[in-house]
Amino acid sequence: MSARAGTWSNWKRPSVLPGFGLTLGYALLYLSIIVLLPLAALILRPAELGLAGFFDTVTTPRVLAALRVSFGTAAIAAVINGIFGLIIAWVLVRYQFPGKRLIDAFVDLPFALPTAVAGIALTTLYAPNGWIGALLTPLGLKVAFTPTGIVIALIFIGLPFVVRTVQPVLQDFDSELEEASASLGASRLQVFGLVILPSIMPALLTGIALAFARAVGEYGSVIFIAGNMPMKSEIAPLLIVSKLEQFDYAGAAAIAVVMLVISFVMLLVLNLIQRWARRHEDNDR
Numbered sequence: 001m002s003a004r005a006g007t008w009s010n011w012k013r014p015s016v017l018p019g020f021g022l023t024l025g026y027a028l029l030y031l032s033i034i035v036l037l038p039l040a041a042l043i044l045r046p047a048e049l050g051l052a053g054f055f056d057t058v059t060t061p062r063v064l065a066a067l068r069v070s071f072g073t074a075a076i077a078a079v080i081n082g083i084f085g086l087i088i089a090w091v092l093v094r095y096q097f098p099g100k101r102l103i104d105a106f107v108d109l110p111f112a113l114p115t116a117v118a119g120i121a122l123t124t125l126y127a128p129n130g131w132i133g134a135l136l137t138p139l140g141l142k143v144a145f146t147p148t149g150i151v152i153a154l155i156f157i158g159l160p161f162v163v164r165t166v167q168p169v170l171q172d173f174d175s176e177l178e179e180a181s182a183s184l185g186a187s188r189l190q191v192f193g194l195v196i197l198p199s200i201m202p203a204l205l206t207g208i209a210l211a212f213a214r215a216v217g218e219y220g221s222v223i224f225i226a227g228n229m230p231m232k233s234e235i236a237p238l239l240i241v242s243k244l245e246q247f248d249y250a251g252a253a254a255i256a257v258v259m260l261v262i263s264f265v266m267l268l269v270l271n272l273i274q275r276w277a278r279r280h281e282d283n284d285r
Contacts, residue, residue: 039260042253042256042257042260043257043260045249045250045253046250046251046253046254046257048250049250049251049254053250054254057250057251057254057255058254058255058258061231062230062231062234062239063236063239063255063258065230065231065232065234066230066234066235066236066238066239066255067236067255067258067259067262069147069150069232069233069234069235069236070216070235070236070237070259071216071262071266072147073147073150073151073154073215073235074154074212074215074216074218075212075266076151077151077154077155077158077211077212077215078154078158078208078209078211078212078215079208080151080155081155081158081159081161081162081207081208081211082162082204082207082208082211084159085159085161085162085163085166085207085211086162086166086200086204088107088159088163089162089163089166089167089170090170092104092107092163092167093167093170093171094170107159107160107163107164108160108164109160110156110157110158110159110160111160114220115157115218115219115220115221116220116221116224118153118156118157118220118221119153119220119221119222119223119224119225120224122144122149122152122153122156122221122224122225123144123149123224123225126143126144126149126152126225127144127145128142128144130144144225144227145225145226145227145229145233146227146232146233147226147232147233149225149226149227149233150222150225150226150233150235152225153218153221153222153225153226154215154218154221154222156221157214157215157218157221158210158211158212158214158215159211161207161210161211161214162204162207162208162210162211163207164207165203165204165206165207165210166200166203166204166207168203169199169200169203170200173196173199173200177195181194181195201274202274202278205270205273205274206274208270209267209270209271209274212266212267212270213263213267216259216263217237217259218237219235219237219238219241222235222237222238223235223238226238236255236259239255240252240255240256243255
């Protein structure tokens with residue numbers, strides 16, 4: 001009884017900012033209208049296919065190939081962004097050089113640039129007759145209209161998520177920890193791997209998760225450079241649009257549900273790893 005009373009008293013304890021009940025109600029209402037209701041409608045729409053029809057729709061070779069392309073390229077792009085995003089954030093935080101502010105502004109360019117414009121620009125560069133594609137073609141390397149081109153487009157749109165997530169953590173990192181480790185005889189590599197990296201790992205994983213989530217649903221910048229060849233470079237969002245154009249709303253919703261479930265599971269795994277990394281960092285402290 002006393003424990004229950006204590007919990008209730010903590011719940012009812014007045015806050016510095018009043019109106020908790022009202023704001024909580026607005027938050028739940030807003031979340032329900034914007035997120036939960038659309039997701040519920042999406043999940044319920046394939047019910048008209050029946051269980052057998054649902055599995056027949058999402059297990060066709062074309063759908064499975066599109067899902068492999070979408071999630072495979074998104075995962076590769078997210079990992080690459082994690083590596084090079086960390087390097088870019090490190091350079092922007094730790095070094096002073098001419099044009100630093102300009103480069104820092106360029107990082108946010110994919111946020112402001114329309115995705116269709118980005119797709120056209122990348123296709124112009126990497127097409128066989130493009131500036132970079134013309135140099136790669138004699139070497140037997142083809143980027144545009146292949147999954148490689150999709151990865152490049154997803155790297156372009158996902159890089160800012162990693163940089164802007166890691167950069168503030170590096171700025172707030174206590175340099176005295178580095179100095180103490182160096183005074184104890186640790187090399188630069190050891191300082192980075194044993195002191196700095198564990199501290200920024202939760203932020204880095206968050207950036208990778210955001211970049212992955214953004215890449216999975218990307219459409220505008222990918223359709224131009226992908227070539228959209230079924231069983232080879234066709235992405236799942238394009239297949240959903242194709243089914244919508246054919247008025248197959250249930251089939252489109254079925255593919256979307258599969259993408260939703262896979263994305264949720266992968267993000268859940270990343271969040272669990274992130275939580276483990278944060279707990280491990282707290283224990284070390």
